[in-house]
Amino acid sequence: MLLRLSQEEFVALVQLVESAENHYLDWPLTAIVRCGCRLYHLFLFHSGHINHMIEYERDPDIDNTVREIASTLGMRHLDLSRVICMRSYGSKSRRVLARCHVMPRIMQKALGTGAYYLIEVVSENFEKLQDDDKTRTLIHELMHIPHSFGGGFRHHGNHVTRRNVESMYRELVRRKSI
Numbered sequence: 001m002l003l004r005l006s007q008e009e010f011v012a013l014v015q016l017v018e019s020a021e022n023h024y025l026d027w028p029l030t031a032i033v034r035c036g037c038r039l040y041h042l043f044l045f046h047s048g049h050i051n052h053m054i055e056y057e058r059d060p061d062i063d064n065t066v067r068e069i070a071s072t073l074g075m076r077h078l079d080l081s082r083v084i085c086m087r088s089y090g091s092k093s094r095r096v097l098a099r100c101h102v103m104p105r106i107m108q109k110a111l112g113t114g115a116y117y118l119i120e121v122v123s124e125n126f127e128k129l130q131d132d133d134k135t136r137t138l139i140h141e142l143m144h145i146p147h148s149f150g151g152g153f154r155h156h157g158n159h160v161t162r163r164n165v166e167s168m169y170r171e172l173v174r175r176k177s178i
């Protein structure tokens with residue numbers, strides 16, 4: 001049964017999903033079903049499940065930018081040999097600029113490797129940004145990586161906030177201008 005959500009319900013749902021970092025949701029293609037207990041069940045008809053493939057490629061330019069940001073800001077907890085930058089093409093989302101992915105601990109164990117983090121820029125949306133907002137977006141994604149660098153993930157909460165990103169961005173600009 002598909003229900004049309006009220007604006008209020010929709011906003012609450014978007015907040016719920018964003019706080020869970022389900023950045024992969026493709027809202028226009030997401031059907032929402034509400035069950036009797038008022039929990040929302042999301043049935044994700046991601047574009048990839050229909051007839052549309054998202055393409056990915058390594059992005060050495062973003063790699064370099066991320067390295068420059070991390071070293072200028074002294075983010076020494078990041079093992080940059082295990083932070084990989086990719087660019088995706090073909091997302092239907094018009095909102096998502098970038099995502100931070102992490103290799104789950106169970107996969108690290110299975111593959112006998114340490115944690116890897118991957119920053120994906122969603123090309124269609126990211127490229128519309130001015131350079132300063134591209135930098136802010138990359139800072140935002142780097143802030144999702146916890147100091148332990150062990151496969152965990154820092155959620156938005158009170159850490160990855162617009163305000164903290166802005167203060168890191170200003171610090172970056174200040175240090176680069178010295």
Ligand SMILES: [Zn+2]
Binds near residue numbers: 156
């Ligand atoms: Zn985020």
